[in-house]
Amino acid sequence: MADDREILPLDAQLLSEAIFELNVSRRNVNIYPAGHPSVARSLDRAYNSLEKLFELREDITLAIAKDTIVIDDSVLDKKNTAYREFALHLNAMNIACVTFTAGLPKDELYEFLRFLSIDATDLAPEALQEAVREHNLIHINIGFIDYGAFSFGEGRTEKEGSGTGLWERYIRGLIDGTLQTEGISDIIQEIPPEALADMLNTTNPGEIREEGCERVISTYMKQSPETTLSSMELTRLLDFISRLRPELKKQFLSSAVKNVSMDIRSTERAIREISVDKIIELLSAIDEQQVTIPAALKNLLDKFSKFYQLNSEDTTFGDSIIADDIFLSPDVVNLLGTGDFESYVTDIYQKEIEKVLRFDVSEVAAKELAELRKACSDEYVERCFNQTMLELISSDLISEEEYEYIVNMIKEEAGQFIETGQYGQVLNIFRVLESNLSRERFPDISSDALKDYKSPEFISQFIDSLRIIGRQAREDALQLCDYYGERIISPLMDALIDEESQTIRHFLISLITHFGARIIPVAIKHISDSRWFVKRNILLILGECGTKEVLPHVRPYCHHENPKVSFEAIKCLLKEGDSYGVNALRGYLKSENKEVVEQAIVISGIFKVREVIPELIQMLRKKDISGKDIYEKIPIVKALAQIGDPRALDTIRNTLSIRSILFKGTVERLREAIYGSLKHYPVDKIEDLIEKGLKSRNERIRDESLKIKKARRG
Structure with a gap:
């Protein structure tokens, strides 16, 4: 089908980039709130990609057919993962086409992506169209699939068929023989049976030849020598034929009978899996339209038509019972027979069932619920997704194109991991890419990706994250810094110089000093x-x-x-x-x-600078004039105690003898400081002071003396 199409007027690389960025932006908008850095960055890239396309033309229309994107009557490569994922998402929202017009502002593009994040599973087409109006899209026009508008009315133009002209062209091409069937079966199968029947019912039966009927049937059933008929395809085929006009029904039923007779074994399996009502409906249609049946198919249908009623309730087929269209084997029939329950369910088994019914599951449920919530958290899901992607690019299961696509996808994930402080996940990405590079697995792609991760832009993003959230993942942050090595020292130093928060400065200093002597050249420079x-x-x-x-x-x-x-x-x-x-x-x-x-x-x-002990002792001996002079001796006492040199003890004893009527309270604080620091001196040098302290009227001094004495005994 694509062999005779014209060359795309749009630059293929620009188009691929635009669809890729739109798909990434769609996922980010669905995951993160407005204003999130990941949303802003991906939105900028998508917008810039579209702007480049607008330089080539005023508007760009993407037609959607299941997992395929069509532009200018050309089908884009179905093997391209980005095209496929974006097409499938739009198709799931019942979107037939999207037109982007020049002048599109970035805010409107964001609104479009917000619309795409709607869960459309249970929404009616009318509700989706109303949602589009709420998003006020002016430069983006969305066409929805309207199966009720499908028709081949004479004189009707393609524009009058709204966004459904694409489907009409396909069906008309099958009937006329102007459309190659290769590669479009998936698209045709997307049309519901009632919609396909409605389209054909408006066609003149005289215009449809036998070959056209066969092309429609084989394409709709996805029938080929390499495939087998499934019950789902057979059911859809019967639903389609049952809705056709009488004069068309015979034509298409004849083609269908001929088609299903090609592989009688798969047809038998399919018939066994569909409901009895459908079998009766098929037999009635064949009889009513007087369609000629090949001998093999006739024998098969005769086999399935021999059923009878057991009593007034049970329909049987051979030795089996048909209950609600399900065949029950003779063993199951015997099991469910009257009076046989006890032989299969013993008293012991019955007690086990009762025990299960009495069991209180509240505690277990609470634990399971907590684990389930954890498993459903965004962080956990992203981590599992990233692990899966890393396993894929480590395997030999994917092609070079798929490898490149996944590596690009992982880049987006890496940015999100950096922003949320999941540095361990980023390190895993680096290790896998380094391993692939050493194994020469798509070395150009792996090497380019690693260069991006080592670029000043990515390192700057990492530094920004460290300042915001790095302290909460200190160990992983250190490991990632180790990976970058000396490359990250200067950026860390620059961040430290600009940082205003004391807490964050301490954290950055801890990261920098982790490199040891390697930071000296950069430090001396600053x-x-x-x-x-x-x-x-x-x-x-x-x-x-x-x-x-x-x-x-x-x-x-x-x-x-x-x-x-x-x-x-x-x-x-x-x-x-x-x-x-x-x-x-x-x-x-x-x-x-x-x-x-x-x-x-x-x-x-x-x-513990022993060289300044003489200066400290001299300061302690200084004559006191005021309460402030006495109070200033306390830090000197503590410093001497930290050094722990016995040379200071004589001066300490003299200090304890200080008396002051005016500054009695300050003197007591000084004495308390002395006894609180005596534990730093050799015990045999302070025995006299301990004995005096035990007799002191000051409770704190007595307590400190007692602690030292007990410690000596211990």
Whole structure:
């Protein structure tokens, strides 16, 4: 049929791309809400594809015939998966054709896709047409199949037949012999028997020759030397013939009889599976129309006509009973006989049945329901779908074209997995493609797909996802970062620099430091950034690298004008035991800025800097003038305890002897801090302090002393 068609006026590649993107957009609109990134991206691609086609012509009409798309009287490749899927969906919505007109706005295209997402299973044609009107489609015209309008009336034009002219052309072509039957049987079979009969009933019987009847019958039954007749095809054929005008019925019945006689065995199987009423209807029609029957078919029909009535209820065929058109074997007849129930259902079996009836299924049902809800969730379904697609492209069952189509489909899924934080699924995709590439399985397609996944655009999408949802899938995020390796370090660093949220910054830093020393070149590149917070974050990252290689780059920032930068640099040096950091810390302990001094004290304790113990002891010995002076000794006490050097204990004892009438409460807080920190010192060096503490009037001091004493005994 397609051999003598003209070349498509539309660019085949553009057309294929447009239909593919329309199909992807349709699925995304059906799954995700308006404004979802997947919807927006796929909608943009579909819209841009149509715009390119509009540059070639003002309007584009797609005619739908079951799983086939027809454009400009040319049937598009039925083997193309994208064409087939899109056609089947439109066909399921009773759509015969769709016309897109230039000037189509993107919002209207979205409304069209929303219309396609309607569940049309139980909707009448009128309801679907009303739904189209509600979506206010101006530049998109949808033609529905109207079987009631099918006719071959003389003088009637194709335009007058609405969207049904396509079916009329096919049937007329079969009758006249101008249409090749190869490849269109599926399309013809879509026409319901009553619609096909109505179309033919308007035709003059004199115009239909025997050959035309046979072409219609064989095409409608999908009959060929390679196929067998099914009960469904036979039933549809009988329904079609029963609705024909009397003068047409004999013509088509004769052709049907001749056709079914070609394979008498498959005909016998088909007759056994249809209802008795249909068999009687066939016999009556043959008798009424006085159709000549081949001997083989006549013997078969005689065999099925020999049934009789048992009593007044049971119809039999041989030794079997026909109950509601179902043949019951003699064994089943005996089983259902009167009085035989007990011989098949024992008392023990009856008790088991009663036990089942009494069983409370509420708990089991609740558990099953929870599992069912999980299995029906979008995330679970998408994950299973992706796994199936990966298994397909890993197998040897598909062609190169199908492989490419599925790989493109997986790209869409990968984008959705990235957006929802399912990084493990994305990693599975990469591994399968890498495996296929190593096996040289469609290497060009696999290689191109991997290049797309490693492109700056896809990595940027991954980074955006990390900032939003990455913390909820930390382990999978780390594994995907490992896959990208050094390629992702710079994008992560750029994201860190731009990030405003402290929580997300910490997460990004954890991802960056996961690469260890590999991040040093990129980090050093950014350390000269003029923004103080960038310097601080870079110094923090360098401090996590655990290598002396970075020390020369860090030392200059120990005296930065911003203390946050300075102390981050000092911490980086202290981790590596660098004396430059100790000297810088010692200088800050002598600062006039109280906040800077307090920060230096805290760092001294955290990093256990023994070199600054003399400075800390001197600060603890400082004479107190005010309650604030007393209170400022508390962090010094804690820092010395963290270092745990016994050299500080004499000064600690002197501090416990402080007395103050005006600042008695502050003095007690200082004593509590001292006893709370004594556990960090060697026990044999603080025995006298423990004994005094046990006799103290302060309950907290007594409790801390008792804990230390018990710990020593243990």
